[in-house]
Amino acid sequence: MPLSEQILAAAASAVKNSVKKFVGLSAGELSGLIGDQLRFQRWKNAVRILDRAKVFCAKNKIPIKAIPLKFIVPFLDAASLEDTQRTTKLTDLWASLLASAVTHTDAKSQLLIEKLRTLSSDDAKQLGKLVRHLLREKNANINQFRDEGFDPDSWNIDLCEEFRFHFAQSAAQAPFSFSINDKKSTYSITPEPSAFLKRSLRRWPKAREDFFIDHYGWNIFNEEGFYGGASDNSSFGSNCLTSATVDTLVALGLIERQVQVFRVAISKPVKGELRFDIRLGMLTTMGLEFLRATHINEFGPAK
Known part of the structure; x- marks a missing residue:
């Protein structure tokens, strides 16, 4: 047997053995049954989600x-690609999305499917925490997230401008001072910027x-250039999401990020x-719609 054929045969054998570990079938069984077994597993996953959706509808x-x-x-x-035996939270998100679709579907509904299939089990758990945080106030007349007319996108610009005004005012009123010790090659700023920012x-x-x-930082400059600074990815506010989950939600258009830059002149x-x-x-408007559709028990059905 030529060397090239030996290499191909060895490679084929290695692939079969590797697949066997994941699927649980011998090489002979694999060729005829892998399709049936995977289809059956997907069918079972779908049935579990459908049964769960019935519970949510009831x-x-x-x-x-x-x-x-x-x-x-x-x-x-x-949905049938989810491992419903291991990912209970994701199973509930799929079931909730289906129950929500019983009351209403539109062009956005298919977008929600694509966004949900991207999430990991950990993402799903963190979204559950975020929903509980948003809905702590049970009074629908007070809690804007329970108001179906609430449109985050129309308020996000105003929210950022409000924050900008507040922080700029605080920074302008702070008695910042900047000094340099050339002998020790050190500098100092008071009040300490990180502590002030927090x-x-x-x-x-x-x-x-x-x-x-989910990120803040500061830098100090004088006429000679950059002197130093610090940054931190610690979260402030309602964010109970990890950086990885935030990155995913931003990529899916469910969360909006805006970077604000502030400059404070120091003279002493x-x-x-x-x-x-x-x-x-x-949150974006699509983000809130996604949470409502995938957490129907918490938000209630659309009216």
Whole structure:
């Protein structure tokens, strides 16, 4: 047997052995049964989600009716890929999305399927924490997230401007001083920028519970250039999400990020400029619609 054929045969054998570990079948069984076994597993996953959706419909008094094929076909194709025995939270998100579709489907409904299939089990758990945080106030007349007319996108610009005004005012009123010790090659700033920034962020009377800061930093400059600075990815506000989950939600258009930059002139005892950069995060309208559709038990069915 030529060397090239030996290599190909060895490679094929290695692939079969590797696949066997994941699927649990011998090489002979694999060729004929892998398709059937995977289809059966997907069918079981779909059945678990459908059964769970029935429970959600009953709990929310939603009469079960036929859902358009344009939604149900891509839904089952995506949802059946979840390991419903291991990912209970994701199973509930899929079941909730299906129960929500019983009451209403539109062009956005298929987008929600694509966004949900991207999430990991850990993402799903963190979203549950975020929903509980947003809905702590049970009174629908007070809690804007329970108001179906609430449109985050129309308020996000105003929210950022409100924050900008508050922080700029706080920075302008702070008695910052900047000094340099050339002999020791050190510098000092008072009040310490990180501590000032944290105090200012905590004092801001934010208007929305979904608003958070997931990055902040500062740098100091004088006429000779950059002297130093610091940054932190610690979260402030309602953000109970990890950086990885925030990155995913931003990529999916469920959370919006905005970077705010502030400059503070310092004249005593050395002239300089203190620059703050703060990264803001908040739900988008699509993000709120996604949470409502995938957490029907918490938000209730659409009216």
